[in-house]
Amino acid sequence: MSHPLEQLREDALREIESESDEKSLDAVRVRYLGRNGSISAWGEKMKTLSAAERPVIGKLLNEVRNAVTAALDARSEEFRAQKESESLGRIDISLPGATGASGYSGYSEYSGFSTPLTGYSGFVPLERGSLHPLTQMLERSIEIFRRMGFALADGPDIEDEWHCFDALNTPPEHPARNEQDTFFLRDGRLLRTHTSTVQIRAMQAAPPPIRVIAPGAAYRRDELDATHSPQFHQIEGLYVDENVSVADLKGALEFFMRELFGPDTAVQFRPHFFPFTEPSLEVYVKSKALKGGEQWIEVAGSGVVHPAVFEQVNEARGDKAYDPEKWSGYAFGLGMDRLAMILFDIPDIRLFAQNDLRFLRQFA
Amino acid sequence: MKFSINWLREFVGLPKNPEETADLLTRAGVETENIETRGSKIDNVIVSQITASSRHPNADRLTVCEVDDGSGTKRQIVCGAKNYKVGDKVALALPGAKLPNGLEIRKSKLRGVESEGMLCSPIELGLGEDASGLLILSPEAKIGVPISDLFPSDTILDVEITPNRGDLLSHFGLAREIAALTRKKLKSMPPESKVPIRKTGVTITSTRECPFFSLRRIDQVTVGPSPQWLRAKIESVGIRSISNIVDISNFVMLELGQPTHAFDADKLKGAINVRFARDGEKFLALDGKTYSLKPDNCVVADEERAVGIGGVMGGEETGVTDSTKNILLEAAYFLPASIRHTARELNLPSDASYRFERGVDPGMIFRASARVTELIREIAGGTPAKEIQAAGKLPANPPDVSLSYEKCDRVVGVAIKPKTVDGILTGFGLSKSKRTSKSANWKIPGYRRDLQRDVDLIEEVVRAYGADKIPGTDRSRVMPSSAADRSHDIESTLRERLVAHGLSEVRTSKLIPRNAPAFSENAIVLQNPLSEDHVALRPSLLSGLLGVFERNLRAGAERVALFELGRVFAPPDVREERRAGFLVWGKRVSDPHWRAADQGRLDFFDLKGAVESVFPDKLSFQRSTHPSLSMAAEIYDNNQLIGIAGQLSTLSLKIDAPGGVFVAELSLDLPIKGLGSRATFREFGKFPAIIRDIAMIVSEELTHEKILKVIFHENPSWLERVEFFDQFVGEEAARRFGPKKKSLAYRLTYRDRSRTLTSEEVTAAHARIRERLQRELGAELRE
CATH class of the missing domain: 3.50.40.10 (Phenylalanyl-trna Synthetase, Chain B, domain 3)
Structure with missing residues (x-):
């Protein structure tokens, strides 16, 4: 035979289900759980039970109380949602949107149902919006490169191993092929670890000469800290033409850095190693505007495109368009987050993705 | 890898100042990341032997050692380390010693026990990074001898060796590189083995x-x-x-x-x-x-x-x-x-x-x-x-590499004399096997297997010649704008419009946490995530915007109006798509201002206005439903569904936000194609306009859209504009106009392009519109 408490639970749940508004639901709550409610009354009754019964009934009482409370809350939530969408249901969404300060949307040579018409001014001009500092950094960089004759190129964030490694002269088991730093999808594809993948895509798509930059996201399996983020932003550059040299590369990046950091910027190129360029150079700048001009700051990787990269591209294209004896090129990669941190004196890379308005407004 | 300057000096002469060596290497692509001086300034620290050890009476972690310092009398030292045994020779800092880390040693009582000095760990003496226990010396060390005799001062370079230069992972190898870069001879070579x-x-x-x-x-x-x-x-x-x-x-x-x-x-x-x-x-x-x-x-x-x-x-x-x-x-x-x-x-x-x-x-x-x-x-x-x-069998010698001097000049961008090129390559251990005036064949030493083709040799030339000596040239070429250029420009325009509209741009991570807020269902999960915060690829911009909203709300923001333009990864095939996301909430004006009295709160029509500012005259909104929205609209571009908008249901928020939170998201791939088309001039009306207002009481359900449709049904070519300018809805309206009624007001502007309209013809047309509103919509017109 079921315990009276179990019976109470059954009754309560049934009543909760059958009530149709908040008010009657409140009445149910009072009836069962109020100070004189029939479930609450059992709290008093506990005192009269034997020591053997008490823990068993105590446990049951708790269960019943919790079950009924949960059912009441859920039902009340339902009413709230219902009420919310009912009141919202009366709103006529076809009314014109608030169009901002100007208030005038031009002629209405009526062409459809939604011709925007003048409404009140919703966003008063006192509130300004702002561009994200990374966007500003990207826009500024793109503007400089465009002045130098570069067009934009684009490629996917999700890549295959060939575009990310093999085509860039980093075959399997190459010490620079850092799969441990790479995010993989379950289908075997990966998130590009650098925007250099767009070099390959641009060359696959068109024969030389080619002069492109590719802004975009890149991903590395790094722990998030003040200077590392698993997703960051780069601008890749590629120029392939006849007789492109280290001197051309230096001239281009020196120009860029001076445009960006000011004419007194000193630029230094230090030999380095990247599998897909030979020679490879790391780029450092020193400028009064940056940390008092005390130290060389690393800002980019660059180099002359390795002939093995051209050979891989030719193989994929099925022609000899990128004949390493005829064409040469330079490539570079700039870390946008890092450049923005340097230029705007931002101490922590995490601020970019947090998007605190107090941060964003500083760059409005 | 760490290199000892003293050790390197056994093989090659170095400048007195180790910084110069570090700089030389760095400029040649062998980056020195850190320079550390060791073993200098260790006075009053001597070799001693632990002769007995007992537990400290008042501290479990300490021991009391009896130490022989060679003076004949034993010293008592309190010690916290565990890595020694009785009989070990250790470094003893005598009272008066000043350690490299600045610590001054004095006679003192530690938890009530006298300690006449201190036994040191490597890090305390600046002899290494090990801080885990005492520096244990060799048993042959003579008791009483100064530690500085055992550890001659040295400088340690921490050098980043790139993966192509395995030959530099030894003191001899790095010394050989320094010799080549400075054109010096090595002091000694490891002798050949003569063992059969x-x-x-x-x-x-x-x-x-x-x-x-x-x-x-x-x-x-x-x-x-x-x-x-x-x-x-x-x-x-x-x-x-x-x-x-x-x-x-x-x-x-x-x-x-x-x-x-x-x-x-x-x-x-x-x-x-x-x-x-x-x-x-x-x-x-x-x-x-x-x-x-x-x-x-x-x-x-x-x-x-x-x-x-x-x-x-x-x-x-x-x-x-x-x-x-x-x-x-x-x-x-x-x-x-x-x-x-x-x-x-x-x-x-x-x-x-x-x-x-x-x-x-x-x-x-x-x-x-x-x-x-x-x-x-x-x-x-x-x-x-x-x-x-x-x-x-030992691997064969690497094959010869041929280098043309002309190619070298071409890649570097300056003319370098063949004699200089030869000198550099010979310095790196290469030898010429065949030479013409134009090119030479180079024999590659067994330790330089990274030198496989001519560009590898050219890199060696650049490293030794010095990248600084290559003057930059300003070489240009212009390229026609690409599809990527065009979509970039359109997005820049959209950003400007939204900023002008009062929204702040955000950029959220494309990697989202496992337990992201709403709008992250079916996100594609990474196979090898590193942390719970970056587990999946965002399928929508809205989950990120919600995160930003919650963060700002917690920080006390009173007005949050955001947008983001960016890539999402749409399930199930993870198609990469450009989207625009919007979120508005809070006060219209966040700070009090003398020209801005209480403007109320941002609502759905502020959101709609923001979305429409991006694509003027293109979009329509249709009622719909969405699991995370308590009011939802679908956004259409012509008849193509391109996005959603609505008010967030309170259940999909992790935080209590007073008033409604309004979000929208739309694909940029579709409508963007029609953008950027140029506007063309239209003659503006030269003749005077006649303006008439209509105020009417209609059923609460009747939409603006239907009313417009009726007004424009007459469609006289000279009905120039219709503006909705007032509404009165809600309980108060119902009380005044009857249950489920509302009052609306429209302004109609009549103007012909070619002549002045007469009052009579406008009145007639206006009357027809009024009459149609009454007949078709049951509108009760107010005078």
Whole structure:
């Protein structure tokens, strides 16, 4: 035979289900759980039970109380949602949107149902919006490169191993092929670890000469800290033409850095190693505007495109368009987050993705 | 890798100031990341011996040591370290000593017990990074002698060696590079081995992975602690001292770059074979862990079992111990790719695998074996076998590389004299085999397997010539704008419009947490996420915007109006799509201002206005439903569904936000195509306009859209504009106009392009519109 408490639970749940508004639901709550409610009354009754019964009934009482409370809350939530969408249901969404300060949307040579018409001014001009500092950094960089004759190129964030490694002269088991730093999808594809993948895509798509930059996201399996983020932003550059040299590369990046950091910027190129360029150079700048001009700051990787990269591209294209004896090129990669941190004196890379308005407004 | 300047000086002359050496290397692409001075300014610290040790009466973690400082009287020192035993020689800082870290030593009472000085750890003396216990000195160290006699001052360079330069992973190798860059001669070369080689006693099954393997037997050695100089030398570059035999093997690896390994000969059963592991073969390595091997791992095995993972790590059971008498010394060459594969597959990187996977110098194998043998004989005694047992073949010399001087000039961008090029390459150990005036064939030394084609030689020229000496040229070429240019420009325009509209741009992570807020259902999950915060690719911009909203709300924001333009990864095929996301909430004006009285709160029509500002005259909104929205609209561009908008249901928010939160998201891939088309001029009306208003009471459900449709049904060509300018809805309206009624007001502007309208014709047309509103919509017109 079921315990009276179990019976109470059954009754309560049934009543909760059958009530149709908040008010009657409140009445149910009072009836069962109020100070004189029939479930609450059992709290008093506990005192009269034997020591053997008490823990068993105590446990049951708790269960019943919790079950009924949960059912009441859920039902009340339902009413709230219902009420919310009912009141919202009366709103006529076809009314014109608030169009901002100007208030005038031009002629209405009526062409459809939604011709925007003048409404009140919703966003008063006192509130300004702002561009994200990374966007500003990207826009500024793109503007400089465009002045130098570069067009934009684009490629996917999700890549295959060939575009990310093999085509860039980093075959399997190459010490620079850092799969441990790479995010993989379950289908075997990966998130590009650098925007250099767009070099390959641009060359696959068109024969030389080619002069492109590719802004975009890149991903590395790094722990998030003040200077590392698993997703960051780069601008890749590629120029392939006849007789492109280290001197051309230096001239281009020196120009860029001076445009960006000011004419007194000193630029230094230090030999380095990247599998897909030979020679490879790391780029450092020193400028009064940056940390008092005390130290060389690393800002980019660059180099002359390795002939093995051209050979891989030719193989994929099925022609000899990128004949390493005829064409040469330079490539570079700039870390946008890092450049923005340097230029705007931002101490922590995490601020970019947090998007605190107090941060964003500083760059409005 | 860490390099000792003193050690480098054994092979090559260096400038007095180590900074100059660091700078020279950095400018040549061998970046020095850190410079550290060791062992200077250690006064009043002497060698002492612990003669007794007892527990501190008042502190469990401390001990009280009795120490012999050579003065005849014993000192009592309180000590917190655990790594010593009675009899050990240790560094004792006497009262009055000032340690390199600034600490001044005084006689003092520690928890009630007198301490007459301090026993030091390596880090306290500036002799290493080890802070885990006392610096234990060699047993041969003389008691009472100043520590500075044992540790001559030195400078340690921490150098980043790029993966193509395995030849620089030793003091000799780096010295050779410095010699080449400074055009100096090396002071000494490791001598050639003269020990005869017999192809016996060893076999190789996995000949590709291990082309060459050698063993030399050394009998009757005495294993014990290393002498002080050896200990100091390896510890200065971060290798712990273990025993004389192991230390010697490490020392030679640090000196010459060739890893070697010593087996306890008496623990091996039968002959050595280098073979592939059996699938699942268990191996207990020197690090104390058991590894389960795969058939592509190459192992060194005796007749019974694997005794070493070739080139990676030796086995625990056959390693050298205190009781070892006879040893077999391995020196071999392993295929770099195979070593890398095995070390990564087993997650077992070691100093040996690090070098083998970057390629060791085959010419150094016998030299290293001889050097280890010689040092063992010197330090641990023993009789080396007259012969080396070996199998396999050393890898052939790398092929010659031909370089045309003209190509070199072309790639570098300046003319460099052939004589200078020759001088640089000869300095790096290359030799010319054939030469014309235009080009030369270069013989590549065995340690520079990274030099495979002409551009590799050109890089060497740039490194030694100096990148600074190459003047930058301003070479240009113009390119027509691309599809990417156009979509970039359109997005820039959209951003500007939204900023002008009062929204702030955000950029959220494309990687979202496992328990992201709403709008992250069916997100594609990474196979190898690193943290719970970056687990999946965002399928929508809205989950990120919600996160930003919640963060700002917690920070006390009163108005949050955001947008983001960016890529999402739409399930199920993870298609990459450009989208625009919007979120508005809170007060219209966040700060009080004399011109801005209370403007109320941002609502759905502010959101709609923001969305429409991006694509003016293009979009329509249709009622819909969405699990996370308590009011939802679909956004159409013509008849194409391109996005959603609505008010967030309170259930999908993790935080209590007063008032409604409004969000929208739309694809930029579709409508963007129609954007950027140029506007064309239309004649504006020269003739006067006639303006008439209509105010009406209609049913609450009647939409603006339907009313417009009726008004425009008449469509006189001179109805120029219709503006909705007032509404009165809600309970108060119902009370005044009847249940479920509302009042609306429209302004109609009439103007013809070619003539002045007469009042009569406008009145007639206006009356027709009024009449149609009454008839078709049941509108009750107000005067």
